[in-house]
Amino acid sequence: MYYLWVFLIGGAICMIGEILIIKTNITSARILVLFELVGVFLQAIGVYDYISGFAKAGINVPIIGFGASLAKGAIGAVKANGIAGIFTGGLTATAGGIAAAVFFAFIFGLIFKSKTKK
Amino acid sequence: MTEKERNEAYNKYVQNKIPKTRAWPSLFNSFWIGGLICVLGQGINDLLLLWFPSLAEQTAWTLTLIILIFLASFLTAIGVYDLIGKFAGGGSIVPITGFSNSITSPALEFKREGIVYGICVKMFTIAGPVIVFGIVSSMLVGLIYLFV
Amino acid sequence: MGNTQTVIFKNKPVITGSYAIVGPKEGDGNFGEFFDYVMKDDSFGEDSYEKAERKMIEQAITGAIQSAKIKPSSVDLLLAGDLLNQIISSSYAARQFNFAYLGLFGACSTMSESLAIGASLIDGGHFDNIVCSTASHFSTAERQFRFPLELGNQRPPTAQWTVTGAGACVLSKKGNGPVITSATFGKVLDYGINDVNDMGAAMAPAAMDTMLSHFRDTKTGPDDYDLIVTGDLGKLGSEILIDLMEDKGIKLGLNYNDCGQMYFTREQATLCGGSGCGCSATVFNSFIMKKLREGKYKRVLFMPTGALLSTTATQQGETIPGVCHAVVIESNVAKNSI
Missing domain, CATH: 3.40.47.40 (Stage V sporulation protein AD)
Structure with a gap:
C-alpha cells in the first residue's frame, strides 16, 4: 500500500507550495527554484535517499526530486572523476528531464498556439 | 508625517483591507491533485519496471519523469494545463509537470515573435532560474564533497 | 492658473459621437447590451492579439466618426494611447487614418487624459473635430505585464481582469451631444x-x-x-x-x-x-x-x-x-x- 504514502507525501509537499503561494504571493518560478533547492539540500546532507525509500514518487515527482538528482549526480561524479565531476555531474544526471522539457516545448511551440483565458 | 511613514501606514491599511479568501478549498485541491500527479508517476514507474524488468531503477525514474514532462507539455499545448493550474495551484506547479508547463507555455505564447527570438529565447523566461540555480547549487554540493 | 489643476471650458466642447467594441467575455458582462459591437472571438480574425487590439482601435475610431455623422476628412486630430510598449496599438492604428496624431500614455487613465487634452484644444479654438481613443486587450496585457496564457498559475484575490475592448469618441466645436x-x-x-x-x-x-x-x-x-x-x-x-x-x-x-x-x-x-x-x-x-x-x-x-x-x-x-x-x-x- 505504498501508493497511499506516495499520495499523502506528494500531496503534502504540493500543499506546502500552495500555502507559500497564498501567504506570500510568490510566483511559480520562485516556487520551483525553492523546492528544487530543498531537494539539493536534502541530497547533500544525505537524507533524500532515506525519504524516497518510502515516499517514492511522492518526493521524486515534485521538483524536489529534480534538485536531488542534480546533487546526487554531482556527488557521484566528484567521487568518480574528481574536480571535473563538479561540472559534469549535475547536468548529466538530469539531462533526460531537461532535454525532454526543451524538446517537447519546442515541438509543441511549433505546432500549437496559446489560447485566450475565459 | 513623513512620506515614508505615510506609505507604511497606507500599506498596513491596505493589507488589512485585502479580501480574505478561504484558504481551505485551494489547499485541499492542491493536496489531492498534487498527490494524484505523484501517484500517476508511481504508476508509470511500476508499469515500466513490470514491462521491462531489465531496466535499472534509475533509468526507469528518468523515463517516468520524461513521460510526465511529455504529458504536461501536451496538456499545456492543448490549453488544459492552465485550467488545472487555476484549480490546483501548488498542486500542479510543484511537481515536475509544473516545470514542463513553465517551459512549454512561453514557447507557445511567444511563437509569433519567431522561432529563434520567440520560442527559443522565451522558453526559459520562467524555467531559466530553475536550471541556473540547479546547476550552481549542485556544483557547490559537488565542490563540498570534493573536500569531504 | 497657478494653484489650480482644473480647466473650465468656456466653449464647452461637444461629444458628438462615440463607439465601443469589446471581446466576448466583456459582452457577457454587466454592460453587454450597451456596446456597439461584441467580437465573437478575441483574436478578431488576426494572427496575433496585438493586431487584434490595433484593429479594435481602428474600428472604434471609424465607428465614432460615423456616429458623429461627420466625414473622416473633417477630423483634425487623433488623440490615442494604450498599454503596450511604445503604445504600438494606437500608433499603428493611426497609420490607417489621414489625421494628425498625438500618442498619449496615461496607462488606464488614457480615456480622460485624451478627453481633457482634446477638450482644451477645441475650447482654445484650435481645432474643430478631435477623435479620442484607447484600447486594451487581455491577452496582450497578460504577456507584457504578467505570464504566458497557458501557464498554470492562480490569480491572487486582489487581481483584476484586463478588459478586451476599445472605445472612441469625437469631440467637436459644434454639434449635438453631451x-x-x-x-x-x-x-x-x-x-x-x-x-x-x-x-x-x-x-x-x-x-x-x-x-x-x-x-x-x-x-x-x-x-x-x-x-x-x-x-x-x-x-x-x-x-x-x-x-x-x-x-x-x-x-x-x-x-x-x-x-x-x-x-x-x-x-x-x-x-x-x-x-x-x-x-x-x-x-x-x-x-x-x-x-x-x-x-x-x-x-x-x-x-x-x-x-x-x-x-x-x-x-x-x-x-x-x-x-x-x-x-x-x-x-x-x-x-x-x-
Whole structure:
C-alpha cells in the first residue's frame, strides 16, 4: 500500500507550495527554484535517499526530486572523476528531464498556439 | 508625517483591507491533485519496471519523469494545463509537470515573435532560474564533497 | 492658473459621437447590451492579439466618426494611447487614418487624459473635430505585464481582469451631444504599493488627490454629480478610495462607482473586477454616453486612474505610481424633459 504514502507525501509537499503561494504571493518560478533547492539540500546532507525509500514518487515527482538528482549526480561524479565531476555531474544526471522539457516545448511551440483565458 | 511613514501606514491599511479568501478549498485541491500527479508517476514507474524488468531503477525514474514532462507539455499545448493550474495551484506547479508547463507555455505564447527570438529565447523566461540555480547549487554540493 | 489643476471650458466642447467594441467575455458582462459591437472571438480574425487590439482601435475610431455623422476628412486630430510598449496599438492604428496624431500614455487613465487634452484644444479654438481613443486587450496585457496564457498559475484575490475592448469618441466645436464643461489634470502619486496584483490600492491615492483638487477648484462636492465614476480601481481600490475620501471629510455616496467593479458579473469570477484602458473607455463610450444623451445623467464626473508602472521598474523594486485625470460631462438634454 505504498501508493497511499506516495499520495499523502506528494500531496503534502504540493500543499506546502500552495500555502507559500497564498501567504506570500510568490510566483511559480520562485516556487520551483525553492523546492528544487530543498531537494539539493536534502541530497547533500544525505537524507533524500532515506525519504524516497518510502515516499517514492511522492518526493521524486515534485521538483524536489529534480534538485536531488542534480546533487546526487554531482556527488557521484566528484567521487568518480574528481574536480571535473563538479561540472559534469549535475547536468548529466538530469539531462533526460531537461532535454525532454526543451524538446517537447519546442515541438509543441511549433505546432500549437496559446489560447485566450475565459 | 513623513512620506515614508505615510506609505507604511497606507500599506498596513491596505493589507488589512485585502479580501480574505478561504484558504481551505485551494489547499485541499492542491493536496489531492498534487498527490494524484505523484501517484500517476508511481504508476508509470511500476508499469515500466513490470514491462521491462531489465531496466535499472534509475533509468526507469528518468523515463517516468520524461513521460510526465511529455504529458504536461501536451496538456499545456492543448490549453488544459492552465485550467488545472487555476484549480490546483501548488498542486500542479510543484511537481515536475509544473516545470514542463513553465517551459512549454512561453514557447507557445511567444511563437509569433519567431522561432529563434520567440520560442527559443522565451522558453526559459520562467524555467531559466530553475536550471541556473540547479546547476550552481549542485556544483557547490559537488565542490563540498570534493573536500569531504 | 497657478494653484489650480482644473480647466473650465468656456466653449464647452461637444461629444458628438462615440463607439465601443469589446471581446466576448466583456459582452457577457454587466454592460453587454450597451456596446456597439461584441467580437465573437478575441483574436478578431488576426494572427496575433496585438493586431487584434490595433484593429479594435481602428474600428472604434471609424465607428465614432460615423456616429458623429461627420466625414473622416473633417477630423483634425487623433488623440490615442494604450498599454503596450511604445503604445504600438494606437500608433499603428493611426497609420490607417489621414489625421494628425498625438500618442498619449496615461496607462488606464488614457480615456480622460485624451478627453481633457482634446477638450482644451477645441475650447482654445484650435481645432474643430478631435477623435479620442484607447484600447486594451487581455491577452496582450497578460504577456507584457504578467505570464504566458497557458501557464498554470492562480490569480491572487486582489487581481483584476484586463478588459478586451476599445472605445472612441469625437469631440467637436459644434454639434449635438453631451458637453465637456471642465477637466482636472492629475498629479502622480505613489503611496509605496509594490504589489503588481494590487493596482487598485496603488491608484486610489491619485484618484483621491484629483478628486479633492477638482472639488476645490470647481467649488463642487459629491452631491453636485449624478454619477462619479472611477476607471479601474476595482472592488478593493474603490473601497479604499471611499475610506481615503472619508478621512479628508468627504463622504462618497451611492452616486459613486467604479467601471472595473461594475464591469463583470459575479459568475465571471474576475476577483476584483475589470481593469485596463478599455475598461473605462468602453463603459464611458457606451453606457455613460447613452445615459447622458437620454438625460438620465445630468452631470457626470469621469475620472479613470492609471498605474504608471513597467515590468522593468517593477523588477528593479520600484513601487507603483498612479495618476488620475477627471473630466466633467454634462447632458445636453434637460432633466425634466424625460
